[in-house]
Amino acid sequence: MKDNRFVKGRLKSVEYSIKGAWKLVTSEHSIMVQFGLGVVVTIAGFYFNISATEWMLQIFAVGLVLAIEGANTAVEKICDFIHPDFNPKIGFIKDIASGAVFFAALSAIAVGCIIYYPKVAALF
Numbered sequence: 788m789k790d791n792r793f794v795k796g797r798l799k800s801v802e803y804s805i806k807g808a809w810k811l812v813t814s815e816h817s818i819m820v821q822f823g824l825g826v827v828v829t830i831a832g833f834y835f836n837i838s839a840t841e842w843m844l845q846i847f848a849v850g851l852v853l854a855i856e857g858a859n860t861a862v863e864k865i866c867d868f869i870h871p872d873f874n875p876k877i878g879f880i881k882d883i884a885s886g887a888v889f890f891a892a893l894s895a896i897a898v899g900c901i902i903y904y905p906k907v908a909a910l911f
Contacts, residue, residue, distance in 0.1 A: 811857050817888075821856050825849040828899060835906045845902060848895035855891040859884040 811818045832845055862884040866877045 807857075811853075811860065815856075815860050818853065818856050818860065821849075821852050821892075825853065828903075831903060835903065837902060837906075841902045844898050848898040852888070852891045852895045855888050859888045 812822050813819075828845055828849065832842060837845070863881055866881055870877045
């Protein structure tokens, strides 16, 4: 039953969001990998004492990849639910969603290289 009170409704939305994030991190291998990489670059950020601007870019990049990966997972689950058998149109839709993750991941890799290459190169 829907609760129309503003604050209670928002708190319920946050609860559902946290449950969804937990389900993603604990059940989807691609999210587990991306989340693990996010933890690694967070540790690297503390180790290399990155600037506030670098933290903002890194957090945005990691969040973007996780968000797009979550949307991709949702698209795949919906497609599999609607049409469990192979269908070229469903395959096309899934490929496009996966391509969005690819673009986000490439952007995150670029951000990581810009932040960490000079710091790692200075070690040698």
